[in-house]
Amino acid sequence: MPRPLKRVITALVLLGVVVALEFxxxxxxxxxxxxxxxxxxxVNVIAALSLNVINGMAGQFSIGHAGFxxxxxxxxxxxxxxxxxxxxxxxxxxxxxxxxxxxxxxxSGLVAALFGLVVGLPxxxxxxxxxxxxxxxxxxxxxxxxxxxxxxxxxxxxxxxxLGALGGQIGYAGPDDTGxxxxxxxxxxxxxxxxxxxxxxRLKFSGWGRALRALREDExxxxxxxxxxxxxxxxSFVISAAGGGIAGGxxxxxxxxNPTIQPDQFTFSYSFDAITMVILGGxxxxxxxxxxxxxxxxxxxxxxxxxxxxxxxALKAAYPALDLNALRMVxxxxxxxxxxxxxxxxxxxxxxxxxxxxxxxxxxxVGPAEPVPATTGAxxxxxxxxxxxxxxxxxxxxxxxxxxxxxxxx
Amino acid sequence: xSLDLQRVTKRFxxxxxVGGVSFSVPDRSIFGLIGPNGAGKTTVFNLITGVYKHDxxxxxxxxxxxxxxxxxxxxxxxxxxxxxxxxxxxxxxVLENVLVACENLRRSTLTSALLRSPFFYKDEQEMTERALSxxxxxxxxxxxxxxxxxxxxxxxxxxxxxxxxxxKPKLLLLDEPAAGMNYGEAEGxxxxxxxxxxxxxxxxxxxxxxxQVVMGVCEEIHxxxxxETISHGTPEAVRRDPKVLAAYLGEEVEDEARPAAAAAAxxxx
Numbered sequence: 001m002p003r004p005l006k007r008v009i010t011a012l013v014l015l016g017v018v019v020a021l022e023f024x025x026x027x028x029x030x031x032x033x034x035x036x037x038x039x040x041x042x043v044n045v046i047a048a049l050s051l052n053v054i055n056g057m058a059g060q061f062s063i064g065h066a067g068f069x070x071x072x073x074x075x076x077x078x079x080x081x082x083x084x085x086x087x088x089x090x091x092x093x094x095x096x097x098x099x100x101x102x103x104x105x106x107x108s109g110l111v112a113a114l115f116g117l118v119v120g121l122p123x124x125x126x127x128x129x130x131x132x133x134x135x136x137x138x139x140x141x142x143x144x145x146x147x148x149x150x151x152x153x154x155x156x157x158x159x160x161x162x163l164g165a166l167g168g169q170i171g172y173a174g175p176d177d178t179g180x181x182x183x184x185x186x187x188x189x190x191x192x193x194x195x196x197x198x199x200x201x202r203l204k205f206s207g208w209g210r211a212l213r214a215l216r217e218d219e220x221x222x223x224x225x226x227x228x229x230x231x232x233x234x235x236s237f238v239i240s241a242a243g244g245g246i247a248g249g250x251x252x253x254x255x256x257x258n259p260t261i262q263p264d265q266f267t268f269s270y271s272f273d274a275i276t277m278v279i280l281g282g283x284x285x286x287x288x289x290x291x292x293x294x295x296x297x298x299x300x301x302x303x304x305x306x307x308x309x310x311x312x313x314a315l316k317a318a319y320p321a322l323d324l325n326a327l328r329m330v331x332x333x334x335x336x337x338x339x340x341x342x343x344x345x346x347x348x349x350x351x352x353x354x355x356x357x358x359x360x361x362x363x364x365x366v367g368p369a370e371p372v373p374a375t376t377g378a379x380x381x382x383x384x385x386x387x388x389x390x391x392x393x394x395x396x397x398x399x400x401x402x403x404x405x406x407x408x409x410x
Numbered sequence: 411x412s413l414d415l416q417r418v419t420k421r422f423x424x425x426x427x428v429g430g431v432s433f434s435v436p437d438r439s440i441f442g443l444i445g446p447n448g449a450g451k452t453t454v455f456n457l458i459t460g461v462y463k464h465d466x467x468x469x470x471x472x473x474x475x476x477x478x479x480x481x482x483x484x485x486x487x488x489x490x491x492x493x494x495x496x497x498x499x500x501x502x503x504v505l506e507n508v509l510v511a512c513e514n515l516r517r518s519t520l521t522s523a524l525l526r527s528p529f530f531y532k533d534e535q536e537m538t539e540r541a542l543s544x545x546x547x548x549x550x551x552x553x554x555x556x557x558x559x560x561x562x563x564x565x566x567x568x569x570x571x572x573x574x575x576x577x578k579p580k581l582l583l584l585d586e587p588a589a590g591m592n593y594g595e596a597e598g599x600x601x602x603x604x605x606x607x608x609x610x611x612x613x614x615x616x617x618x619x620x621x622q623v624v625m626g627v628c629e630e631i632h633x634x635x636x637x638e639t640i641s642h643g644t645p646e647a648v649r650r651d652p653k654v655l656a657a658y659l660g661e662e663v664e665d666e667a668r669p670a671a672a673a674a675a676x677x678x679x
Contacts, residue, residue, distance in 0.1 A: 003531075199524060206523035207509070207516050207534065214499040214510040221497035223481035224459060225490070225577060226513035235520070350501060 014194050022094065022187035036256045037301050042189045043250050045293035048277035049200045049286065050243020055275065056284035056350075057209060058236040059216025060124065061132045065274045067139030068241040070266030071115055072108035072248025074146070074172060077261050080104040080253050081174035084181040097183040104183075105192070105249045112245020113238050115142075120237035125230050127219060131237075139271060147263035171262035179259025184250050192250055193290075196243060200286045203239070212236055213284065213350075273300075280339060282346030287353035292346070299335060303328050412437045412581055412613040413458065418467035420450075420457055420637075427453045428637045430467070435581075435630075440607055440614045442628030442645075446657055450637040451617040452494055455583050458615075459491050460484045471581065486514040490579035492570040494586045494617075498558040504569055505554040508541040511576035515540075541576060548572040563590060575606070581613045582606065588620040596620055600627045625649065633657070 021028070029035045051065045083100045084092065092100075115138075123134040149163035150156075166172045173179045203209050212232055214222045219229050252261050273296055281292025306312060307324050316322050339347075413435040420428040428450045435441045443451050456462045458469055460481040469476045476484055490511075499507050518533040545551045548568040553561060558569060567587060574582060584603070588596045600623055607614050618624045624631065624645070631648045633641040635657040641648050648654055 202524050202526060206520075206530070207512065207518065207537070208520050208523050210502070210506055210510050211513065213502060214507075217499035217501055218497050220461060220481075221493065221499065222510065223461075224485055224493075224497075225511035225573060226482050226485040227510065228480065228482040228513075 018187050018191045018194065021190050022185050025186040032257075036254075037297065039184075039186065039189050039254055040251075040256060041294045041297035042193045043247050043254060044274070044277060044297050045193055045290050046196045046247040046250065047244055047274050048281070048289040048293040049196045050240045050247065051274045052200065052278045052281075052284065052286065052289040053203065053212075053243065054237050054240035055278050056282075056289070057204060057212045057216065058233055059213075059283075060233055060237065061129060062135040062237070062240065063132050063268075063271050063275060064135030064137070064139030065240075065244050066266040066268065066270040067135070067142045068112040068116060068244030069248040069251065069270065069274075070139070070142055070146075070263070072112045072245030073252040073261045073266070074166060074248075075111040075245065076104045076108040076249025077172055077174065077180040077252040079107045080183055080249075081176075081180055084183075085175055089178075092181045092183045094185065094187070097185065097188065100181065100183045101188050101253070104253065105188075105246050108245040108249030108252075109242040110245075112248065113242035116238040116241025117234070120234045120241070124233040124237060136268070136271075139266070139268065143263045143266050167260070169263065171260035173260040180252050180261060182253055182255045182259060184253035185255060189250055189254065192246065196246070197286065197290065199243075200289070204284070204286055208232075216284075276336065279346055280336070282348035282350060284350040285346070285348040285352055288346055288348040288351075291348070291353070300332065303331050306331075412439075412472060413615065414468075414470045415454075415458075416468045416470075418454070418457060418464045418469060420453055420462060420464050426637055428457065428464070428634075431634065431637070431639055432467075433632045433639070433642060435613055435615055438607060438611060438613055439629050440603060440616065440627055442624045442631040443615060443617045443634065444619070444624055444631060444648075445634035445640075448636075449634040449657075451634055452585055453637075454634070455491060455585055455615075455617060458484075458583065459489060482513070485577060488514075488577065488580035489583065490574035490577045490581070491583035492567075492574055492585055492587060494589070496563075496566050496570055498566055498569060498573075500557070500559045502558060503555050504545065504550055504558050504561065505538070505541055507558045507569060508544055508573050508576045509537055511573050512537045512540075514577060544572045544575055547575075564595065571602075571606075575610065579612055581615065583615050583617075585617045586619060587616070588618055588623045591620070593622070596623050599623060603627050 025035060029038060047065060047069055051062065054060050054062050080100045083103065084096075087096055087099065119134060119138050120131075123130045146163065146166050147169050149166060149168045150160065174181065203212075211222065211227045214225075215227055215229055215232055223229055251265070277292035277296045278289055279292070280296060281288030281290070307328065312324070316324060415434070416432050417430045418428060418432070419426065419430055431450075431454065443454060445451055453462065457464045458471075458476065460476060460479055460483075463477065471484070471487060471489060474487060476487075479487070499510060502510070516533060516537060518527075518530045522530045522533075542551060542554065545554055548571065550561075550565060550569055550572060553565065558566065561569060571582075571584070571587070587603075588599050591599060603614055603616070603623075604627060606612065616624065616628060628645055631641075631643065631645055632639065633648055633651070633654050640653045640657055641651040643651070
């Protein structure tokens with residue numbers, strides 16, 4: 001099948017699935033709690049996919065992803081809240097969501113990207129772990145700025161009033177305090193996951209992604225072959241921040257029964273969860289981030305469900321000192337430690353769940369590498385034209401079939 | 411002149427690693443940079459490629475002043491190098507290692523990579539073909555899909571040269587390419603260096619301890635010791651230069667050694 005046709009068909013099928021999910025999601029998942037969890041998992045997948053660009057592919061350790069998700073969430077909430085008012089309020093209809101979600105998500109991504117640029121530009125010029133410190137600091141500053149803003153009558157000055165309007169510790173609930181409109185249905189959330197996956201995949205398997213991974217392996221050597229480390233690192237950090245922002249925008253308008261955005265949603269523990277998703281799935285792996293995002297979200301939920309089991313409650317009754325919440329963290333940590341011992345490179349390592357499209361045919365096993373370059377390049381090239389053509393196994397990838405000889409490619 | 415250094419000085423704190431070194435490398439020549447350990451040879455390479463910035467003097471390549479340029483920009487001008495301690499991209503395959511070095515040739519941008527435009531595929535195909543043909547020159551084609559660190563030492567060295575050649579360089583800096591090679595391998599390397607120069611029309615600058623290689627392949631040699639020039643000329647001239655002999659073997663001591671030994675012998679008796 002020709003490539004454009006295949007693409008159109010794939011796009012249509014995916015669009016169909018996403019539209020079907022918008023209307024049939026309640027049938028697929030009748031339980032509202034699980035439905036919300038699934039949507040939350042998808043938002044987490046987007047956060048993990050975007051974090052994977054900077055942590056996994058570029059190898060720069062960012063531990064403040066919650067900051068960008070938070071900025072995206074507040075931006076998205078403000079934009080969608082105001083647009084919703086313009087549209088006359090009422091129930092968030094699916095038709096109206098096409099007027100609200102695109103600008104809201106675009107704004108979330110752009111504002112987060114802008115902050116990413118401001119944070120990344122100074123800290124990524126340096127080699128080493130500065131990014132970790134700066135991103136951690138940035139995320140906490142963002143959260144505390146909003147959480148400690150004085151609200152109500154005590155507001156002072158323009159900045160103070162603007163910050164106060166974000167609701168401080170209680171949370172932001174739209175411009176008229178009636179809650180952020182919940183336009184983010186399954187269509188938008190699953191659609192965004194499909195797009196984010198596509199973008200992450202194409203980034204990884206391109207010259208750009210290759211240069212980024214080379215940079216992670218050896219910064220000096222990559223500069224020596226023309227890869228500008230600062231440019232690549234800043235670009236990937238900005239892309240990562242934008243992705244985090246879009247995850248936040250979706251989080252704000254997600255139908256999770258919580259129409260407010262609180263600063264406490266974006267603490268260090270959310271950054272930590274995002275890192276866990278990336279590392280658990282395998283740093284640098286796109287499919288790994290997806291699996292990691294789903295797995296972490298559901299594991300946390302599953303442990304919560306375990307707390308409600310009769311046997312656990314009986315145990316709690318027998319030993320009143322037992323702190324179930326602490327036990328939950330112990331269990332979660334044990335699972336992580338176990339996985340890291342069994343699979344230190346994550347579930348997939350840097351590999352993908354599905355092989356790449358260009359799969360090279362299995363070549364005959366390579367013998368022990370000759371220790372002596374007995375024939376020089378010159379001789380090898382001289383031999384080439386005379387070499388028998390059947391040395392290629394049948395089914396070798398196209399790139400191998402049209403193989404210029406050593407002398408001709410200049 | 412391809413590469414031109416004028417009174418280049420580099421200090422690390424109080425240590426003057428390179429002091430007032432000047433030399434010119436003629437176009438399409440094979441030029442040797444030698445000296446005892448710690449003479450500053452690799453530092454000179456790092457200054458040329460922009461890893462370090464020189465404190466004084468000027469480094470020009472094909473008329474361009476390299477001082478304000480970043481390492482990646484210098485590489486894109488056509489200055490490729492290999493490293494003394496091999497620096498490959500460990501987790502990348504052999505083919506990917508070579509493909510990374512196409513920043514100056516690749517024309518498809520990030521946007522076309524995201525859109526997967528036909529242009530992107532064409533560009534990627536061209537680069538892959540070029541990389542594979544380079545790998546076949548260095549007899550690495552069979553291992554194209556293997557992780558680069560799984561290669562043998564000799565193959566890793568050759569992969570590093572293949573990666574450098576992917577840049578279409580005008581100047582190739584080889585940092586101890588013969589390290590760890592035996593006599594036969596070194597002979598092969600000599601032929602490879604000459605072949606590279608002749609086939610690709612490049613200038614080669616070589617830092618090397620292996621005198622068999624240096625004397626056999628270089629047309630001009632520059633000798634450093636303690637960061638300063640002590641000799642310059644053809645291999646024959648350098649080989650006979652007493653200063654070079656002194657730097658490598660120590661000062662010739664004629665009359666003092668014997669009386670001292672005699673005195674020691676007398677004492678014992």
